Each structure stands twice: as structure tokens, then as C-alpha cells.
Amino acid sequence: IALNAWQDTPLYNDKERAALALCEKLTLSQNIDDDFYLVLAELFDQPSLVTLTVAINAINSWNRMVKMFKPTVEFNER
Structure with missing residues (x-):
């Protein structure tokens, strides 16, 4: 929901x-x-950050x- 305006919505x-x-x-x-990176490290543990990065790259690859x-x-x- 409101993903295209994520920066502008609460x-x-x-x-x-x-x-x-x-x-x-x-x-x-x-x-x-x-x-x-420090902001990310405060919010995500290392395994979660790796998972998030892999997911983003996989979806980008599929889109391409x-x-x-x-x-x-x-x-x-x-």
C-alpha cells in the first residue's frame, strides 16, 4: 500500500x-x-541484512x- 510514495507517507x-x-x-x-550502513546495522542483524540484500538482488534480476x-x-x- 502506498509503496510508490513510501518516502511521503507515515x-x-x-x-x-x-x-x-x-x-x-x-x-x-x-x-x-x-x-x-550503520543505520541498517542498527535495524537489522547481519543474517537479516544478507537475506534482504539477496532478495532485492534476486527481484532486480527477475525484473531484468x-x-x-x-x-x-x-x-x-x-
Whole structure:
């Protein structure tokens, strides 16, 4: 909900905002500076930060595959 306006809405807590900021930075290939990393380290333990980073990179990879190959998607409605 309101994901495209995450920076402007009060719906997300600090941990969610940090995760979304990390997602934007990694997606746009921006630098993760030491200050931002320290914020992340305060909010996430090391295994969680690794999991979050891998998930962001996996989703970015899938999105790039879709852009390249434009697969058709079939939905099975039950």
C-alpha cells in the first residue's frame, strides 16, 4: 500500500523505510555509504541484512529478465 510514495507517507516504520531505501539504492546502483550502513546495522542483524540484500538482488534480476524476454503469464483462476 502506498509503496510508490513510501518516502511521503507515515505508513512505514523506520525498519521498513531503511529496507525500502536500501532497495532503491541497490536498484539504482547507488553507493551504500558508511553512515547508511550503520543505520541498517542498527535495524537489522547481519543474517537479516544478507537475506534482504539477496532478495532485492534476486527481484532486480527477475525484473531484468522480464524486460529482456517479455514472457507471457498465464493465471489459473480457481
